[in-house]
Amino acid sequence: MRVDPSYVTNLVGSLDDAQANQQQLTAELSSGVSITSLSQNPVASGENVLLLNQIQQDDSFTQSSNLVTGQLQVADSTLGSVVSQLTQAISLATQANNGTQNASDVKSISSQISGILDEVQSLANTSYQGQYIFSGGQTSTTPFTTSNGTSPAVTAYNGDSDINYLVTPNGQKIQLNVPGSKIFLGAGANSVFGALNALVADYASGTVDTAQAVSDTTALSTAMGYVSQQRVTIDNSISQVTAAGDAVTSAQTQLTSAQTNLMQADVGQVSTELSLSETQQTALEDVIAQLESQSNDLFSKLQ
Amino acid sequence: MGTINAALSITTQALDADQAALNVVANNVANANTPGYTTETPNFQENQPLEIGGVSYGDGVTETGATSVRDRVLTERLNQQQQLASSTGAQLTALNTVQALFTPDSGSSSAQAGDISSDLTGFFSSFSSLEANPANNSLREEVLSSASTLASDVSNAAASLNSQRSALDQEAGGVTSQVNSLTSAIAQLDQQIQSTSPDADAGTLEDQRQQDLSQLSQLIGVNQITTENNGISVTTTAGQLLVSEGQSFQLTTGSVDGVTHFFVGGADITAALASGGGQLGGYLTARDRDIPSVLGSLDQLAQSVSTQVNALNNVGTDLVGDDGNAGDIFSEPAQLAGSAAAMSVVMTDPNHIAAAGAGLGTGDNSNATAMAGLAAQTIVNGETPTNFYANFVSQLGAMVSNVQTENTAANASVTQLQTQSNALSSVNLNDEASAMSTFERSYQAASQVFTMLNTVMASVLNLGEQATVS
Numbered sequence: 001m002r003v004d005p006s007y008v009t010n011l012v013g014s015l016d017d018a019q020a021n022q023q024q025l026t027a028e029l030s031s032g033v034s035i036t037s038l039s040q041n042p043v044a045s046g047e048n049v050l051l052l053n054q055i056q057q058d059d060s061f062t063q064s065s066n067l068v069t070g071q072l073q074v075a076d077s078t079l080g081s082v083v084s085q086l087t088q089a090i091s092l093a094t095q096a097n098n099g100t101q102n103a104s105d106v107k108s109i110s111s112q113i114s115g116i117l118d119e120v121q122s123l124a125n126t127s128y129q130g131q132y133i134f135s136g137g138q139t140s141t142t143p144f145t146t147s148n149g150t151s152p153a154v155t156a157y158n159g160d161s162d163i164n165y166l167v168t169p170n171g172q173k174i175q176l177n178v179p180g181s182k183i184f185l186g187a188g189a190n191s192v193f194g195a196l197n198a199l200v201a202d203y204a205s206g207t208v209d210t211a212q213a214v215s216d217t218t219a220l221s222t223a224m225g226y227v228s229q230q231r232v233t234i235d236n237s238i239s240q241v242t243a244a245g246d247a248v249t250s251a252q253t254q255l256t257s258a259q260t261n262l263m264q265a266d267v268g269q270v271s272t273e274l275s276l277s278e279t280q281q282t283a284l285e286d287v288i289a290q291l292e293s294q295s296n297d298l299f300s301k302l303q
Numbered sequence: 304m305g306t307i308n309a310a311l312s313i314t315t316q317a318l319d320a321d322q323a324a325l326n327v328v329a330n331n332v333a334n335a336n337t338p339g340y341t342t343e344t345p346n347f348q349e350n351q352p353l354e355i356g357g358v359s360y361g362d363g364v365t366e367t368g369a370t371s372v373r374d375r376v377l378t379e380r381l382n383q384q385q386q387l388a389s390s391t392g393a394q395l396t397a398l399n400t401v402q403a404l405f406t407p408d409s410g411s412s413s414a415q416a417g418d419i420s421s422d423l424t425g426f427f428s429s430f431s432s433l434e435a436n437p438a439n440n441s442l443r444e445e446v447l448s449s450a451s452t453l454a455s456d457v458s459n460a461a462a463s464l465n466s467q468r469s470a471l472d473q474e475a476g477g478v479t480s481q482v483n484s485l486t487s488a489i490a491q492l493d494q495q496i497q498s499t500s501p502d503a504d505a506g507t508l509e510d511q512r513q514q515d516l517s518q519l520s521q522l523i524g525v526n527q528i529t530t531e532n533n534g535i536s537v538t539t540t541a542g543q544l545l546v547s548e549g550q551s552f553q554l555t556t557g558s559v560d561g562v563t564h565f566f567v568g569g570a571d572i573t574a575a576l577a578s579g580g581g582q583l584g585g586y587l588t589a590r591d592r593d594i595p596s597v598l599g600s601l602d603q604l605a606q607s608v609s610t611q612v613n614a615l616n617n618v619g620t621d622l623v624g625d626d627g628n629a630g631d632i633f634s635e636p637a638q639l640a641g642s643a644a645a646m647s648v649v650m651t652d653p654n655h656i657a658a659a660g661a662g663l664g665t666g667d668n669s670n671a672t673a674m675a676g677l678a679a680q681t682i683v684n685g686e687t688p689t690n691f692y693a694n695f696v697s698q699l700g701a702m703v704s705n706v707q708t709e710n711t712a713a714n715a716s717v718t719q720l721q722t723q724s725n726a727l728s729s730v731n732l733n734d735e736a737s738a739m740s741t742f743e744r745s746y747q748a749a750s751q752v753f754t755m756l757n758t759v760m761a762s763v764l765n766l767g768e769q770a771t772v773s
Contacts, residue, residue: 002734005729010722039707044407129439138665139438176668
């Protein structure tokens with residue numbers, strides 16, 4: 001049988017392949033990444049896009065949740081202050097209603113409650129990073145203003161009933177705000193400002209219409225209970241954001257490890273492959289050298 | 304009855320024949336490394352025997368020239384595989400450049416520059432962040448800056464693809480002149496072969512013709528048909544004549560819709576050449592099919608994202624109170640083709656991002672939520688933007704990997720056929736050494752016979768007397 005006399009050329013081709021293989025393995029070792037081009041593993045490349053997308057989304061949610069937690073905490077502590085102010089107003093009103101106070105005391109209580117009213121109004125107009133937090137969607141409009149033209153005075157709401165939500169990466173919607181109208185101007189007996197304005201008017205003259213005053217005081221405590229209820233909504237949101245943040249962080253850990261498994265070079269395996277490839281190269285070089293050095297040509301044997 | 308003279312004549316012929324055979328061996332050894340050379344074997348032919356008185360006497364040998372050892376079927380098979388290997392090779396080179404634009408992100412904390420997938424997520428996430436505080440200026444700036452990053456990475460990728468496409472176009476055009484000079488050479492050789500050697504292998508001329516055909520096979524896909532008088536016709540794989548009856552038909556180029564098209568006679572054979580094979584086939588496949596398909600996917604992504612985001616921005620309320628007319632964020636694509644290359648951000652004032660819903664206060668975030676929600680909606684060809692991109696990446700990878708596999712297989716097949724062909728047709732120096740020894744010995748033997756005949760002749764001339772003739 002005749003053979004291809006230029007078999008050394010084929011060996012050199014194998015030598016080139018071995019060197020290309022080593023180059024690839026060395027690149028994997030130095031970069032730590034096992035997939036350096038799409039065609040090496042098309043499926044893993046697509047999977048990688050999806051995993052990185054989720055990790056990035058989780059990252060972004062973690063930042064957003066820090067932002068909203070700040071705002072929600074400000075809202076919560078503001079409502080806490082409102083409740084303590086209202087508690088004080090109720091105790092002043094109860095004092096005025098028990099019939100032991102003289103006219104000037106009652107007048108003084110009226111002005112104290114009026115002070116509380118101002119304080120509550122300024123709390124209701126609290127802003128966070130330049131945006132009013134109790135004005136619904138109208139965050140650049142002062143939510144509450146009081147006009148003193150009538151008696152009792154009227155506190156008006158200038159915001160709207162818009163509610164913002166934060167959507168978590170797995171689609172959960174977390175309420176970010178409670179419109180001021182819902183907290184401070186609840187319908188009927190639930191209106192904080194209505195009750196406070198009424199009490200200020202009740203005690204302004206120094207003489208007390210006890211039946212009216214008691215009814216207004218009761219209205220104030222109902223309204224305060226209502227504020228506390230709205231505060232629970234805010235508290236719930238805070239714990240939801242925290243829980244969602246924790247869930248996202250743990251998901252992110254898992255995703256990162258999945259992504260690492262997918263893309264990272266297995267150093268042990270790559271090193272073994274590299275050493276195998278080097279052995280092959282040495283063997284090929286030896287064979288070529290041997291074939292080249294030997295004068296294994298029949299011509300050299302002819303005399 | 305044979306005479307001594309006849310024997311001497313036979314010996315002389317044998318010496319001539321052996322010299323001629325040694326000549327063939329020397330020629331083989333001399334051309335051992337000549338590309339395209341086919342090893343030759345000397346032909347010995349027994350002379351017509353003499354009939355004398357009803358008895359047949361051998362009349363020696365004649366060397367009738369050398370025959371090239373070739374298998375035309377094998378050579379043609381090798382050429383066909385070579386066409387496939389060159390085609391996939393050229394296509395693979397082009398695709399490797401394409402896939403380098405979409406290197407997988409290693410996932411290190413800092414996203415790789417130019418990574419469209421992280422740009423997409425970054426862009427939609429910037430709306431998620433804006434949900435947290437829709438009036439915040441820095442969050443709004445972040446939306447615009449991530450939009451610019453996305454738009455510039457998409458348009459850069461499209462621009463690179465377009466320039467790769469025109470580079471391929473130029474390379475493809477450059478092949479034409481090589482093809483034409485080869486087909487003219489083949490036509491000329493054909494004429495010579497038909498006139499000098501109409502009914503036998505034309506030896507060196509045939510070697511040259513085969514060498515030209517093999518070079519032509521690297522460039523374009525061809526078929527060859529043997530015609531009368533040892534001529535050949537060469538056609539493209541689709542059947543367009545390139546060489547016939549010693550005449551070649553030139554391949555010409557012309558620009559059609561901004562790309563080079565190829566013609567023979569008046570016929571546009573570009574599409575046939577693309578699927579035909581050879582380097583040109585590979586270039587044209589990458590230029591007309593692969594790169595346009597990648598560009599098409601990018602166009603779809605760019606168009607869908609731009610129009611959907613613009614549409615939503617134009618139904619919401621921005622920070623300065625524009626309700627339903629906040630304007631476009633991306634330049635609105637006029638048509639699908641070219642959307643990726645033209646993708647850019649036209650909004651300059653972040654206050655025009657409509658984070659609030661229609662008719663709502665500027666502190667509302669429902670429209671920002673809706674825009675962030677686009678990331679999870681099937682807005683690009685029935686898929687979410689990220690899924691679309693992930694599929695695109697997988698498909699591109701699979702396409703490159705397929706071509707790689709085809710190329711490896713074609714190259715292996717070429718190597719195998721080349722080995723077979725070399726085994727048959729290339730000069731094996733050991734064989735030549737052995738043949739040389741054989742002919743040398745044969746020459747020596749003939750010389751000895753001649754010497755002996757000479758002695759016999761001397762004896763005859765002297766008629767038994769010593770030393771008159773030695």
